[in-house]
Amino acid sequence: VQLVESGGGLVQPGGSLRLSCAASGFTFRNYGMRWSRQAPGKEREVVAAISSGGGSTNYLDSVKGRFTISRDNAKNTVYLQMNSLKAEDTAVYYCSAPTFNAWGQGTQVTVSS
Numbered sequence: 001v002q003l004v005e006s007g008g009g010l011v012q013p014g015g016s017l018r019l020s021c022a023a024s025g026f027t028f029r030n031y032g033m034r035w036s037r038q039a040p041g042k043e044r045e046v047v048a049a050i051s052s053g054g055g056s057t058n059y060l061d062s063v064k065g066r067f068t069i070s071r072d073n074a075k076n077t078v079y080l081q082m083n084s085l086k087a088e089d090t091a092v093y094y095c096s097a098p099t100f101n102a103w104g105q106g107t108q109v110t111v112s113s
């Protein structure tokens with residue numbers, strides 16, 4: 001199982017970013033996926049989750065209405081669209097395949113003026 005995140009960077013407060021996670025090594029369409037984040041000095045927290053078919057999603061309360069998780073099973077990719085970013089969203093973001101306890105290497109998101 002391999003997960004490779006991309007799309008992080010530096011953005012001003014109120015800005016947007018879209019993270020991508022390319023998956024390989026398993027039948028992607030059969031498994032739920034998650035995005036998590038870890039800020040300096042804090043524990044890792046699950047930000048969003050999506051079912052195998054994409055029909056069911058869940059979000060951390062603090063990102064509801066701002067972040068959207070989606071997936072393209074034809075491309076074996078899961079996305080996290082992040083809008084109205086705040087300084088407190090600054091963290092390393094990871095995608096994961098919980099069934100396999102597999103994690104990507106992470107991508108840094110920094111929200112700062």
